[in-house]
Amino acid sequence: MKVILFGATGMVGQGVLRECLLDPRVETVLSITRTATGQTHDKLRELVHRDFLDFTAIASDLTGFGACFFCLGISSFGMKEADYYRVTYEMTMAAAQLLASLNPGVTFIYVSGLGTDSTEQGRTMWARVKGKTENALFRLPFKAAYMFRPGAIQPLHGIKSKTALYRMMYAVTALFLPTLKELFPDSITTTEQVGRAMIKVAGQGYPKTILENRDINQAASELNP
Numbered sequence: 766m767k768v769i770l771f772g773a774t775g776m777v778g779q780g781v782l783r784e785c786l787l788d789p790r791v792e793t794v795l796s797i798t799r800t801a802t803g804q805t806h807d808k809l810r811e812l813v814h815r816d817f818l819d820f821t822a823i824a825s826d827l828t829g830f831g832a833c834f835f836c837l838g839i840s841s842f843g844m845k846e847a848d849y850y851r852v853t854y855e856m857t858m859a860a861a862q863l864l865a866s867l868n869p870g871v872t873f874i875y876v877s878g879l880g881t882d883s884t885e886q887g888r889t890m891w892a893r894v895k896g897k898t899e900n901a902l903f904r905l906p907f908k909a910a911y912m913f914r915p916g917a918i919q920p921l922h923g924i925k926s927k928t929a930l931y932r933m934m935y936a937v938t939a940l941f942l943p944t945l946k947e948l949f950p951d952s953i954t955t956t957e958q959v960g961r962a963m964i965k966v967a968g969q970g971y972p973k974t975i976l977e978n979r980d981i982n983q984a985a986s987e988l989n990p
């Protein structure tokens with residue numbers, strides 16, 4: 766499977782990239798990023814692109830993929846709706862529309878979040894915008910589209926969020942998150958499980974198209990070594 770990855774520098778994306786590079790089922794990863802990371806690996810190609818609202822300049826690089834793992838996203842905390850909408854909806858759709866037209870066989874996996882509002886009518890701004898984004902993705906002509914809606918994610922293997930708010934939150938919860946995960950394994954996922962679940966779902970499908978932590982962990986556990 767050839768994978769295209771957005772958000773590889775973030776907490777979720779770093780976890781997904783790690784699992785893709787470790788998994789023999791993933792042949793190559795093309796990471797589209799706005800800043801070069803310098804990370805090297807035989808399977809990894811990093812493509813630095815500046816305008817995430819328009820990918821037509823790199824369209825010729827975006828063909829021949831079996832899966833897109835879209836982990837780019839921001840926290841809505843302190844953001845105006847228009848700015849949050851631009852990153853969450855417009856950037857996602859700019860990439861997704863082009864990929865759908867160039868790769869009829871692609872499976873698109875989008876990371877939204879627990880509480881996403883599929884009605885697009887609720888009072889919570891971020892949930893409405895994520896819901897609109899999910900709904901628009903479901904309408905695109907992908908081979909398949911899946912929405913990952915994680916709640917709490919335990920970062921593993923030294924991975925850190927780029928979002929200060931999440932970093933603070935995970936620094937505080939780091940002491941008890943592993944215990945909580947042991948007590949309530951379905952309520953918390955890990956960056957490793959999210960990555961493994963994406964590989965499983967893209968390669969073999971999943972009975973649901975919207976996956977919360979329980980499903981993400983289930984899918985990850987179904988990925989054979």
Ligand SMILES: NC(=O)c1ccc[n+]([C@@H]2O[C@H](COP(=O)([O-])OP(=O)(O)OC[C@H]3O[C@@H](n4cnc5c(N)ncnc54)[C@H](OP(=O)(O)O)[C@@H]3O)[C@@H](O)[C@H]2O)c1
Binds near residue numbers: 772778915
């Ligand atoms: N972390 C969690 O606990 C959690 C839980 C539930 C859902 N989620 C969702 O998962 C997604 C990823 O979260 P995360 O924790 O991985 O976030 P993160 O660590 O803050 O990483 C965000 C990623 O998005 C990219 N990005 C942000 N704004 C961009 C822009 N304007 N143009 C281009 N790239 C941009 C960042 O690239 P740069 O490196 O260039 O900034 C980075 O790769 C988000 O949608 C979030 O809501 C996260």
